[in-house]
Amino acid sequence: MKKLILMTAFAVTFLSCKSTSVTNTKLDNKTERMIKGNFVVSSVxxxxxxxxxxxAFQLADSQCFVGSTWxxxxxxxxxxxxxxKSGCPAFSSPITWFVNKDGQFVLKVLDAGEKAKKVRDGYVLNISNATESSFQLVDRIDVGGxxxxxxYQFTKVN
Structure with missing residues (x-):
């Protein structure tokens, strides 16, 4: 009986904790609609x-993303x-993405035919200066401590 009470108390404590994962926050649909369409990375x-x-994104040097299409x-x-970009590895892939209410852009790069729920790794970047024609994704990295x-500056193409 003591084990049952202890296990119940543990379960209640564990299940009552609120997750603060970036994937559990509400979506910023206004920003998502603003950045829909075709874009090119104009600078990094x-x-x-x-x-x-x-x-960048465990794919190539960040400068290889200049001219990339999204x-x-x-x-x-x-x-x-x-x-x-010439002189850089050629790469193309489907992606899944969303913008949460905290202004974070969550990205998953998928392999062909792979479902997003099977991909464990993703990237969380801040989104800034979003307009209908451009926006920036900002990645924070550690350089020498x-x-x-x-x-990444994105510019809309027609």
């Missing part, structure tokens, strides 16, 4: 970019991205 900037290489579909939070912003 961060302090020391001429000396320091950043491996498609964002807001009604189902899916899309596509492709790296196309100092947190640095990597800013």
């Amino acid at each position: 900037d961060y302090p020391g970019s001429e000396y320091i290489k950043v491996n 498609k964002f579909v807001s009604n189902n939070n899916k899309g596509e991205m492709a790296l196309t 100092k947190m640095t912003d990597v800013v």
